[in-house]
Amino acid sequence: MGTHVVILAAGKGTRMKSARPKVLHRVAGQPLIEHVLASAATIHPNSTTIVIGHQADVLERALSPHQNLGFVVQEPQLGTAHALLVTEPALHGQTGTLVLLSGDVPLLSPRTLRNLVEQHQSTGAAASVLTAMVDDPQGYGRIVRSGEQIARIVEEKDATASERAIREINSGIYAFALEGLFDAVRSIAAENAQNEYYLPDLFAIYRTKGLGVQAIIVSNADEIRGINSRAELAAVSRVVRDEKNAELMAAGVTIEDPATAYIDRDVTIGVDTIVHPGVSIEGRTTIGAGCEIHSGVRIVDSQIGDRVTVLNHCLITNARLADDVRIGPFAHLRNETDVRANARVGNFVELKKTVLGAGSKANHLTYLGDATIGEKVNIGAGTITCNYDGTNKNPTVIEDGAFIGSDSQLIAPVTIGAGAYVGSGTTIRADVPAGALAISAGRQRVIENWVVERKRKK
Numbered sequence: 110m111g112t113h114v115v116i117l118a119a120g121k122g123t124r125m126k127s128a129r130p131k132v133l134h135r136v137a138g139q140p141l142i143e144h145v146l147a148s149a150a151t152i153h154p155n156s157t158t159i160v161i162g163h164q165a166d167v168l169e170r171a172l173s174p175h176q177n178l179g180f181v182v183q184e185p186q187l188g189t190a191h192a193l194l195v196t197e198p199a200l201h202g203q204t205g206t207l208v209l210l211s212g213d214v215p216l217l218s219p220r221t222l223r224n225l226v227e228q229h230q231s232t233g234a235a236a237s238v239l240t241a242m243v244d245d246p247q248g249y250g251r252i253v254r255s256g257e258q259i260a261r262i263v264e265e266k267d268a269t270a271s272e273r274a275i276r277e278i279n280s281g282i283y284a285f286a287l288e289g290l291f292d293a294v295r296s297i298a299a300e301n302a303q304n305e306y307y308l309p310d311l312f313a314i315y316r317t318k319g320l321g322v323q324a325i326i327v328s329n330a331d332e333i334r335g336i337n338s339r340a341e342l343a344a345v346s347r348v349v350r351d352e353k354n355a356e357l358m359a360a361g362v363t364i365e366d367p368a369t370a371y372i373d374r375d376v377t378i379g380v381d382t383i384v385h386p387g388v389s390i391e392g393r394t395t396i397g398a399g400c401e402i403h404s405g406v407r408i409v410d411s412q413i414g415d416r417v418t419v420l421n422h423c424l425i426t427n428a429r430l431a432d433d434v435r436i437g438p439f440a441h442l443r444n445e446t447d448v449r450a451n452a453r454v455g456n457f458v459e460l461k462k463t464v465l466g467a468g469s470k471a472n473h474l475t476y477l478g479d480a481t482i483g484e485k486v487n488i489g490a491g492t493i494t495c496n497y498d499g500t501n502k503n504p505t506v507i508e509d510g511a512f513i514g515s516d517s518q519l520i521a522p523v524t525i526g527a528g529a530y531v532g533s534g535t536t537i538r539a540d541v542p543a544g545a546l547a548i549s550a551g552r553q554r555v556i557e558n559w560v561v562e563r564k565r566k567k
């Protein structure tokens with residue numbers, strides 16, 4: 110028996126007040142719909158169809174990296190029942206189970222989804238819905254039961270005062286038997302406060318027909334939280350962050366203030382690493398053991414070894430930091446930067462596409478771009494690689510043990526040989542051989558009593 114997934118994502122998301130489709134807003138670094146797709150993939154459906162409508166082209170483009178997704182356009186958007194109906198041609202002749210997911214309910218766990226499908230199939234129900242008991246049901250459809258059985262689902266806008274007091278809510282996640290489904294959905298009317306075709310009405314219709322319907326209560330209500338507004342987006346993001354932080358702390362990471370630690374789901378962090386308040390660690394970042402990440406740091410898609418210290422207010426994107434490195438405060442590392450073991454990068458230093466060799470130091474006010482720097486090199490304060498000539502980016506090579514005096518400019522392409530010295534304030538325009546000293550500043554002149562003389566002339 111086949112399982113087919115349909116994800117509803119055609120709605121305008123009016124309450125978001127956004128130019129962007131609602132399901133492309135991000136939770137933990139990932140668009141809502143990506144969370145839903147990830148969860149759907151775990152039940153290995155025979156097909157996955159996404160109903161798009163509002164800004165359909167934007168959404169389809171955003172999802173184009175995915176293989177095997179079907180798209181169906183719903184235009185205009187007349188409600189969730191109408192949204193399901195437009196998938197009928199795509200699912201024509203299919204049998205088995207249709208799992209209906211909402212593009213704006215991102216936290217559904219694979220376990221809960223599997224459980225829905227299993228219970229739906231084992232009971233032979235025509236329709237099953239995931240529900241939850243919540244303290245604040247506001248905004249959700251309510252599950253009206255008669256006895257144990259679900260009788261119908263009423264939208265908040267259509268509910269009586271006593272129905273509004275019901276704390277069991279509709280998740281908008283369902284499993285349906287495909288047999289007869291579309292005919293039944295076609296019979297749903299739009300006679301309600303919003304003049305929309307409500308898919309939840311199917312439950313009352315099936316009940317009247319004597320078909321099996323069931324509501325399955327999830328234990329963790331957070332899993333079925335929907336996102337309709339920026340406030341709900343923030344609330345759900347917080348749930349994801351709290352879970353991630355709890356998981357990291359349980360695994361031996363110190364997070365000083367979990368309320369201000371923003372760590373994406375795929376990030377890994379080793380034991381005894383300390384994360385100070387106000388840190389963002391994003392994307393595919395890995396951090397080793399025994400590190401210390403100070404306040405105000407943002408790390409994106411980077412690999413960090415063991416015992417690394419990142420002092421306050423560093424921005425590190427797409428970089429690699431080996432063991433025992435020390436960075437910051439106020440350093441900017443980007444674009445394939447590779448800082449090798451024991452190296453030091455100090456304040457107001459920017460590194461781009463640069464290898465800083467083991468034990469090397471660039472401690473103050475420096476730009477190193479497209480540079481390959483050997484081991485135990487000292488880069489003085491205010492050193493600048495002039496890597497861009499207006500047309501091309503040119504490489505700088507600084508070999509092992511070289512010493513670059515402060516306030517030097519290295520006009521690339523250029524090579525400083527092993528152990529060479531560059532005097533302070535030098536503009537390097539040609540290669541410096543190993544072991545040589547390069548200086549370009551002229552001899553210093555001193556004019557005695559110059560200040561006194563000038564004052565007298567005035």
Ligand code: UD1
Pocket residue numbers: 117118119120121122160183185186187188189191192211212213214248249250251262263264278279280281306307308309334335336337
């Ligand atoms: C819906 C349910 C409500 C449930 C809640 C759970 C209905 C009528 N109500 O309400 O009982 O508690 O979800 O989160 O179903 N969509 C379309 N086409 C449309 C309308 C909506 O594709 O014409 C999509 C939306 O993009 C969204 C999903 O369906 O992804 C749900 O629509 P939304 O308007 O957010 O419904 P809710 O008011 O949240």
Ligand code: CA
Pocket residue numbers: 213335336337
């Ligand atoms: Ca919703």
